[in-house]
Amino acid sequence: MKSVPGLSKDEIKLLLKDHPEWELAREGKAINRVFQFDNFRQAWGFMTQVALIADSQDHHPEWSNVYAKVDITLTTHDADGLSQRDAVMAKAIDQLI
Template identity: 60%
Template sequence: MNPLTAEESAAALAKLPGWTLRGDGKAIARQFAFPDFRAAFGFMAQVALLAEKQDHHPEWSNVYNKVDITLTTHDAGGLTQRDIRLAAAINKIA
C-alpha cells in the first residue's frame, strides 16, 4: 500500500469532519469528547471492534472523557486509504 499524495490527503480530509493532518503529513488525528469516562470507554470499545475488523489499529489515548486518535499506516510510512477508511468508520459511530 502506498502513502497518499498531498492532494489525495487533502481530498480525503475534506470528507472527514473533525480530522486534521499531522504536521509531517503522515497521519491524521482527531480528539473526541464525551459526557464522562463511561461514554469515552464505550466509544473506545466500539472503535476496537472496527479496528479488529479492518485489521488496522489506531494510536490512541484516553483521559477521563476525552479520546485522542491518530491514524497512520506504519508499513507504508504514512497516510493511506486504510487510515481514511477507518477514520470514516469511526466518524459514523462518534
C-alpha cells in the first residue's frame, strides 16, 4: 500500500520540463542528475548543503560521490515512484547551483 501519493504522468512531464537537467530513471520511478565540480572540496560542500536540505525535509536522496562528481537519484519509496517530495527536493537542489 502506498502511503505517499505518486505523481501522475502529466505531473512527471511538468517536473522534467521545470528541471531539464534531471532525467527519468528506473523505468519512470525516479529522476537522476549528475553534478560535476572542479574538485572534491566543491563536491563535498555541495553534498553537505544537500544533506541539510534533505534532513530538514525528511526526504533523503540516493547518491554517490567520486572525487568531483556527485550522482543523485530521487525517488519516493513510500509512493513506489516519484512524488511531490521529489519535485520539491529537485527544486531545492537546483537552487544550490
